[in-house]
Amino acid sequence: MKHSVTTTANVRAHRMVIQAGDWRYHFDRTGRFLFGVRAHETVRRGLDDRVIQVRLPAEGGIIGRTYRTLDPVEKAAFYRRAYALARASLGSLPAEQAAEWKPLLERWTPEALAADAHAFRQVYLPINILPPDQYHALVVQITHGCSYNRCLFCDFYRDRRFHIKSKDELQIHLDRLQRFMGPRIADRSGVFLGDGNAFVVPTDKLLSMMELVREQLGSSVSEDFYTFMDTFTLEHKTPEDLRRIYEQGLRTVYTGLETGSNRLRAFLRKPGTAEEAVAAINRLKEAGYRIGVILMVGVGGPKFAREHLAATRQALNGIHFTPGDLVYLSPFVDPHDTDYDEQARAHALSAFLDEQMEEELARWRRALASLPAKVTLYSIREHLYA
Ligand code: SF4
Numbered sequence: 001m002k003h004s005v006t007t008t009a010n011v012r013a014h015r016m017v018i019q020a021g022d023w024r025y026h027f028d029r030t031g032r033f034l035f036g037v038r039a040h041e042t043v044r045r046g047l048d049d050r051v052i053q054v055r056l057p058a059e060g061g062i063i064g065r066t067y068r069t070l071d072p073v074e075k076a077a078f079y080r081r082a083y084a085l086a087r088a089s090l091g092s093l094p095a096e097q098a099a100e101w102k103p104l105l106e107r108w109t110p111e112a113l114a115a116d117a118h119a120f121r122q123v124y125l126p127i128n129i130l131p132p133d134q135y136h137a138l139v140v141q142i143t144h145g146c147s148y149n150r151c152l153f154c155d156f157y158r159d160r161r162f163h164i165k166s167k168d169e170l171q172i173h174l175d176r177l178q179r180f181m182g183p184r185i186a187d188r189s190g191v192f193l194g195d196g197n198a199f200v201v202p203t204d205k206l207l208s209m210m211e212l213v214r215e216q217l218g219s220s221v222s223e224d225f226y227t228f229m230d231t232f233t234l235e236h237k238t239p240e241d242l243r244r245i246y247e248q249g250l251r252t253v254y255t256g257l258e259t260g261s262n263r264l265r266a267f268l269r270k271p272g273t274a275e276e277a278v279a280a281i282n283r284l285k286e287a288g289y290r291i292g293v294i295l296m297v298g299v300g301g302p303k304f305a306r307e308h309l310a311a312t313r314q315a316l317n318g319i320h321f322t323p324g325d326l327v328y329l330s331p332f333v334d335p336h337d338t339d340y341d342e343q344a345r346a347h348a349l350s351a352f353l354d355e356q357m358e359e360e361l362a363r364w365r366r367a368l369a370s371l372p373a374k375v376t377l378y379s380i381r382e383h384l385y386a
Contacts, residue, residue, distance in 0.1 A: 007089035011097055014187065016105075020085040029183055031104030032113065033082055034386065043070075043078065046384045048120040048127075049113055051075045054382075062379050063331060063354045063361070076110035083108060123176045127385040128156040130192060131226070131254045131292055132328070132378050135386055138188035138221050140177065142170060142209045146196030148230060152269045153258075153299055155337035157196050164201055170209055174216045185217070190224040199229035199253060203241040210248050225250035231257065231277035234284075242287035253284055254292040254328075260315030261307050264300045267347060274311065278318045285320045292326040293319065294378060297364050298357050299332040301349045305360065313367055321373040328378035329364050331357055 005021035014029035026034040035044040040056045050069055057064035070078060086105050090098040127139055143164050145157040165173065178185065191213060201209065210225060227250060237245075259265055260274040272280075284291055293316070300308055316327065334340060334351065344351070352360055361377070368375045 005085065007085050008092040009086070009089035009101075011093065011101070016086065016101055018082075018086045018089045020089065023085075025082050025086060027086060027105070028187065031101065031108050032116075032184075033079060033108070036078075036082060044384055044386055045113075046386050047116065048124075048385070049075075049117040050384070051078065052384055061358050062377055062382075063358045065379075065381070067381050072114075079108070079110045079113060119180050123173065123180045125160055125195075127194065129196075129380060129383055130385060131228075131294075132376075132382065133292075133326075134190075134192045134226055134254075135384060136188060137190045137192040137226060138177070138181070138185060138217075139192045139194050139385060140170075140213055141165070141173060141194040142206075142213075143193075143195055143198045143201060146230075147200050147233070148197070148271065150269050151256075151258075152267070152338055152340050152343060153296065153332065153335055154196075155335040158337045160195075164205065165209075167208070167212065170212055171216070174213065178217070178220075185220045188221050190222045190226055191217070193225060193227040193250070196228055197230040197233070198227045199250075200233045200236070203237060203245060206250075207244060207248055210245075210250065214249075223249050224252070226252045226254070229253045229255045229284075230271075231255055231280045232272040234280040237283075239283070239287060242284065242289070246288055251288070252290040252292065254294065255281060256294040256296070257281070257312070257315065258294065258296045259299065259308050260311035260313070261300075261304065262311070264304050264308055264311075267300065267343070274315045275318075278315050282318075282320050285322065290322075290324050291319075292328060293373070294328045294330055295364070296332050297329050298352045298360050301344070301351050302356075303347075303349050305352075309364060309367055316368065316371055319373075321371065323372070325373040327368060327371060327373045327375045329361055329368075329375065330378040330380060331361060333380055 007018055007020040009016055009018050016027040018025040022038045023036050025036045028034050033045050035042060040058060042054045043051060045051050053068045053070060055066045083105055090102055093101065124141060125144055143162065145160040145162040147162045149157050149162065214223065257277050258268060258270055262273050265274060281291060281293065295312055365375060
């Protein structure tokens with residue numbers, strides 16, 4: 001196939017980056033496509049071979065972005081073009097690099113890439129959500145699901161029962177994971193322990209699982225562990241437990257406070273009060289952990305907006321943040337698989353329109369600007385384990 005666009009390639013940090021017209025395509029060390037980007041558009045590939053096209057509105061902002069999963073025909077066409085351009089760019093590399101990358105690029109036909117979807121399913125149950133700075137971690141599913149699984153806004157784990165893996169199950173998972181990742185494991189940024197609230201695993205079990213992960217993966221991946229924690233089961237962990245887990249390398253924990261409003265929390269079926277959630281977070285802070293606190297902007301709609309922000313601001317004031325902590329503003333997305341809509345109607349709650357949500361985010365940013373933690377966006381629609 002002839003391409004009229006000029007293509008150039010360069011290789012850095014074991015990645016190949018192709019500039020082809022207004023597109024820039026990235027390929028990993030094995031030659032698999034990672035993502036393509038041009039003005040107002042990105043196309044990203046997940047480890048499960050889903051390819052998501054994201055269109056960015058010219059006026060900026062996150063709410064107006066559109067997300068579309070390419071169907072198999074579109075995906076194959078996209079891959080063919082990206083790989084043809086990549087092969088055409090090899091001439092711009094030094095001969096030795098070009099010789100090294102040529103077979104890698106030739107290997108990844110659309111069919112070969114599609115086989116990753118099946119291989120992914122042999123390792124994982126779907127990875128439905130991660131914190132935004134963990135999309136490139138190595139997810140190890142030491143548990144499946146969430147031990148609570150009833151928050152009104154959350155349908156991430158409705159497809160599975162909560163289960164803590166046995167040693168043998170974890171061993172099999174790690175073996176498959178290593179085979180699936182191959183040399184790509186070196187590019188992962190740390191180990192994220194899944195799924196929804198893996199910190200609930202009893203301390204001795206959690207420590208032995210982390211030890212097994214470390215034994216099995218050795219130095220192939222960063223030694224840092226990360227996980228999600230709920231705010232309502234931490235009473236099962238003593239200060240000594242928290243210290244031992246921290247010393248084993250799990251030092252960053254992400255947790256959904258969602259809101260400081262106890263009325264809204266009750267509506268959302270979020271267990272415990274905001275005060276109890278803050279106390280749990282502060283127990284982690286006392287043990288030295290870095291925390292990511294997730295807030296759900298816009299949940300409850302305009303009716304709750306004022307109370308939601310004021311009470312959340314007050315709750316955040318009670319958290320003993322230290323530098324490096326994060327506060328995530330996560331725009332509420334109506335879940336498919338819960339009775340949120342029905343409950344919202346029963347409580348006469350309407351939803352924010354897109355442009356109102358953008359304003360709401362800006363309002364929260366201003367209100368939280370003076371917090372001693374970094375305040376950043378967390379759009380769950382951006383999630384892709386890639
Ligand atoms: S929000 Fe967290 S605690 Fe609530 S159901 Fe989802 S994973 Fe479980």
